[in-house]
Amino acid sequence: MRKKIISRAIALAGGTLLSTALMAKPPNILVIMSDDVGMTNVSAYSHGIMGYNTPNIDRIAKEGIMFTDHYAQPSSTAGRASFITGQYPIRSGLTTVGRPGSPLGLKAETPTLAEVLKPLGYMNGQFGKNHLGDRNEHLPTVHGFDEFYGNLYHLNTEETFEQVDYPKDPEFRKKFGTRGVLHCYSSTTDDETTDPRFGKMGKQKCEDTGELSRKRMETVDDEFIAASVDFMKRSKKADKPFFVWLNPSRMHMFTHLRESHRYLAAKATSEEDMYGSGMIEHDMQVGQVLDEMKKMGVLDNTIIVYTTDNGPEHSAKNHGGTTPFRGEKMTTYEGGVRVPMMIRWPGHIPAGQVKNGIQANMDLFTTLAAIAGNTNVVEEMKTNRKQYIDGLNNLDYWTGKSVESKRNNFLYYHESTLRAVRINQWKLHLETSETYYDGYQKQKIPLIFNIRQDPYESFDSTTDRSQITQQKLWLGEPVEALLGQHVKSLMDYPPVQKATTLDFSKLVENLLSQKK
Known part of the structure; x- marks a missing residue:
């Protein structure tokens, strides 16, 4: 009997040690930031009022938290910048839509979440839309990311070269046009190669994989998802936690769908509803990512965040999303900035929670940094980088230790x-x-x-x-x-x-x- 008790005690101690070891290893982080998705377009919020459902996105909410008062920014560049820098965009200068060839972009002085996670052992990958500047100095792989595969602009800008009246002079496109879909890796070698328009390459290697044409837009999210999944597999093989920032092209206008997905929403709404069909496809692709993560064995040790960059462009009608709130993208009524937001982290965040506290993109920066192991990031940035972080650590609110959000203003x-x-x-x-x-x-x-x-x-x-x-x-x-x-x-x-x-x-x- 005594032997059994001792054996059981050893087993329990071993289990405790194992649990402690698992907790000591920081979780993976996946942030899916969709484009121009309205709160009503996600059925977890609207209960199918649009005529279709988004079961895979809804799953993240059902198995975690759904927020009702989460704020992004009025535009894509600003919304993405506020997340990755932890700052109101006025600090980084990234306050409005980034344009081809603009000198404005992510500066070396501005901190990023990837730079915070890097010394904590994370492999960092960004896939899909960036929109934080198109000069080489602005690219993710010189701002803490190990790999980037994606595009650099708002979607409708990328297809302008296919317009009949777009100037055919190659020099015009060379001077004013967009770059293609880039595949970049960070490097320890400082490449002095300098492009007249996009500047010095610096400590990265980049390949232009080709233009983002209307045809490629039909399936480009497949490319971004495949690259994301491959990155996760490589980080698991390297026994390192990953931070993946996945930025699908859906649902920015204009929506170009493969023939098999063109009428997914037709029975529920109308054959003209490009947005609805695109949203159903987008949900299917979120499900694909979750399935791949389950196969890898990383699903339940990953914090999964689903949100969007700004409110929907409702005025785009068949190519625009829907919000219950007044206003739309580019306005500061609630419809322009209040967005869907949900987080799944089994074992740490109670499932099926709905939170009404105020929260903002900047708070993700600080909270995720704390979860990864840096609880002092705000003071560190003030001291070491002379940068002010607006994000608040909202971890206690996420886990239920606090009933109040750290943020009470916006x-x-x-x-x-x-x-x-x-x-x-x-x-x-x-x-x-x-x-x-x-x-x-x-x-x-x-x-x-x-x-x-x-x-x-x-x-x-x-x-x-x-x-x-x-x-x-x-x-x-x-x-x-x-x-x-x-x-x-x-x-x-x-x-x-x-x-x-x-x-x-x-x-x-x-x-x-x-x-x-």
């Missing part, structure tokens, strides 16, 4: 202008725009919404405004205090470069400022 920038502020349930609009194409209108008195009572920002008649403004004038003090702290941080840790704008009415003004 600053709504569009490009480099602050347009709105949220503190708890109160949102104050300083400037407003309803659609992608409308200019912003200054508000003499902030347009105030109780974002809990009125999440769709609909009570804005003259009577509504008069009542809430006169009753909630006290909001001015906490908002001013919050903005004072933010401005001080910008003065203490200045932006690394001046941001640009897509507002063509300010084109000359912007060009002149760049010359100074």
